[in-house]
Amino acid sequence: MNVSPLVVAAPVAVVFAALGAAKILALPPMRVRATHLGFSITAYRAIGTLEIAGAIGVLVGVAAPVIGGVAGAGLLLLLVGALVAHLRNGDSPRHLGPAVVAGLLVAAYLIVLSGATP
Numbered sequence: 001m002n003v004s005p006l007v008v009a010a011p012v013a014v015v016f017a018a019l020g021a022a023k024i025l026a027l028p029p030m031r032v033r034a035t036h037l038g039f040s041i042t043a044y045r046a047i048g049t050l051e052i053a054g055a056i057g058v059l060v061g062v063a064a065p066v067i068g069g070v071a072g073a074g075l076l077l078l079l080v081g082a083l084v085a086h087l088r089n090g091d092s093p094r095h096l097g098p099a100v101v102a103g104l105l106v107a108a109y110l111i112v113l114s115g116a117t118p
Contacts, residue, residue: 006062008109015102016055016075023048037085050078058109065113072110079103 023030023044034044054075061068082099 002115003112004062005065005068005109005113008105008112009058009062009068012058012072012075012105012109013055015105016051016058020048020051020055023051037089039085047078050074054078061113068113069110072106072113075106076103076110079106 023034026034026041026045030044030048031041034041039047054071057067057071057074061071079099079102083096083103086095086099
């Protein structure tokens, strides 16, 4: 069964666009998370900008798989950074869960994308 990259790209893009926008807008929950993880609001906004860029790249990747692959890899690196930050702070598995789930979603996107023909 072939799955269209768009089917997986859409949820990835929605998740990262929403998270990125919340970080850029410095919504109160994001301010709390930034402080907890030891990031300045400015640094957290930069992470949000990268998340939005990744979301756009994932959508572009439906038509240009190389761009999608680079965007997906970048999002995975951000998620590894998130896991490291949470582990460094001794956070519980509950705090690690969203990054793990998002990572699995991005991995699924990359797997589907790798089977796509240009």
